[in-house]
Amino acid sequence: xxxxxxxxxxxxxxxxxxxxxxxxxxxxxxxxxxxxxxxxxxxxxxxxxxxxxxxxxxxxxxxxxxxxxxxxxxxxxxxxxxxxxxxxxxxxxxxxxxxxxxxxxxxxxxxxxxxxxxxxxxxxxxxxxxxxxxxxxxxxxxxxxxxxxxxxxxxxxxxxxxxxxxxxxxxxxxxxxxxxxxxxxxxxxxxxxxxxxxxxxxxxxxxxxxxxxxxxxxxxxxxxxxxxxxxxxxxxxxxxxxxxxxxxxxxxxxxxxxxxxxxxxxxxxxxxxxxxxxxxxxxxxxxxxxxxxxxxxxxxxxxxxxxxxxxxxxxxxxxxxxxxxxxxxxxxxxxxxxxxxxxxxxxxxx
Numbered sequence: 001x002x003x004x005x006x007x008x009x010x011x012x013x014x015x016x017x018x019x020x021x022x023x024x025x026x027x028x029x030x031x032x033x034x035x036x037x038x039x040x041x042x043x044x045x046x047x048x049x050x051x052x053x054x055x056x057x058x059x060x061x062x063x064x065x066x067x068x069x070x071x072x073x074x075x076x077x078x079x080x081x082x083x084x085x086x087x088x089x090x091x092x093x094x095x096x097x098x099x100x101x102x103x104x105x106x107x108x109x110x111x112x113x114x115x116x117x118x119x120x121x122x123x124x125x126x127x128x129x130x131x132x133x134x135x136x137x138x139x140x141x142x143x144x145x146x147x148x149x150x151x152x153x154x155x156x157x158x159x160x161x162x163x164x165x166x167x168x169x170x171x172x173x174x175x176x177x178x179x180x181x182x183x184x185x186x187x188x189x190x191x192x193x194x195x196x197x198x199x200x201x202x203x204x205x206x207x208x209x210x211x212x213x214x215x216x217x218x219x220x221x222x223x224x225x226x227x228x229x230x231x232x233x234x235x236x237x238x239x240x241x242x243x244x245x246x247x248x249x250x251x252x253x254x255x256x257x258x259x260x261x262x263x264x265x266x267x268x269x270x271x272x273x274x275x276x277x278x279x280x281x282x283x284x285x286x287x288x289x290x291x292x293x294x295x296x297x298x299x300x301x302x303x304x305x306x307x308x309x310x311x312x313x314x315x316x317x318x319x320x321x322x323x324x325x326x327x328x329x330x331x332x333x334x335x336x337x338x339x340x341x342x343x344x345x346x347x348x349x350x
Contacts (some may be wrong), residue, residue, distance in 0.1 A: 089111040184239070
C-alpha cells in the first residue's frame with residue numbers, strides 16, 4: 001500500500017520510551033516560538049460570516065424557487081455549506097477559534113446543534129477520545145466494530161447479514177456514507193441520555209429547534225413528497241461529503257498494538273495519520289483536515305496555520321527517520337479501500 005513520500009510505517013525506528021517522550025518537545029518549542037499556536041480570530045470571523053451569508057443565500061433561493069422539482073438542485077450547495085458548518089463546529093471543539101472554553105462552546109452549539117442538528121457534546125466526547133489514541137483498537141471509537149470493521153479479528157467474528165456487509169465493505173463504503181448525515185443526527189439524540197441534566201437541556205433544546213426550523217422551511221415551501229425528497233438528498237450529500245473528508249485521514253495507517261510498547265505523542269499521531277496533498281481548493285473542500293498529521297500533533301492550532309507548520313513537521317520527522325505519509329486525494333481513498341478489502345477477507349469463504 002503505497003504512501004507516496006513515506007516508507008511503510010513498520011520501518012520506523014522504535015527507540016526507547018524516554019527518547020520517544022522527548023521527540024515532540026523541540027518541535028513544540030519551535031512552533032510556539034513562531035507564534036503558530038496563536039488564535040486567528042479575524043480569519044475565523046471572516047470565514048464564519050461568509051459561510052453564514054452563503055447559507056442565507058441558499059435558503060433565500062429555496063424560498064423563492066418554491067414548489068418545483070428544480071428546487072432539489074439547491075440540496076447540492078446546501079450540503080457543501082453544511083460540511084463547512086461542520087468544520088467550524090470541529091474547530092470550535094478543538095478550541096482553535098477562541099481562547100475561552102465558553103466562547104468555543106457557544107460557536108460549537110450554534111453550528112452543530114442549531115444549524116446542523118448534530119450534538120456538539122457528543123461529537124466532542126467521541127472526537128477527543130479519537131485524538132487521544134488514534135487507530136487504537138481498544139480506545140479509539142472510530143475503529144470500533146460497527147457497520148464496518150477495521151481489523152481481521154473484528155471481521156472474523158461477524159455473523160449473518162453483518163458478515164455479508166463485511167465481505168463487501170470496500171465496495172459498500174461510499175454508498176453507506178449516504179446514510180451518515182442521518183446517522184450523525186440519530187447518534188446525537190441518543191447521546192442526550194449520557195449528558196448531565198443542564199447540558200442535556202441546552203443541547204436538546206437546540207436540536208429540537210433545528211428539527212422544527214428545518215421541517216417548517218421545507219414544508220412551507222414544498223409539498224410533503226418534494227420536501228422529503230429534498231431532505232433525503234441534502235442529508236445524503238452532506239454525509240457523503242463529510243465522510244469523504246474524514247476517510248483519507250487514518251484508514252489503512254498503522255494501528256498500535258494494545259499489548260505493545262506505548263508510543264509517545266509524536267509517533268502516536270504521525271504513524272497513524274495520513275496527509276493529502278493539494279492547494280487552496282483541497283484545503284477548502286477538506287476543511288484543513290488534509291493536514292491531518294499537523295492537526296493531530298497540534299489539535300488546537302488554528303486551521304490557517306496548519307499549512308504553515310507543515311514544513312517544520314516534515315523536516316522534524318525526516319531528522320528523526322520517522323515516516324511522514326502524504327499522498328493525493330484519490331490515492332488516499334485507494335489505500336483506505338484496499339485496507340478495508342483486506343480486512344473483509346477474514347469474512348469471505350476460503
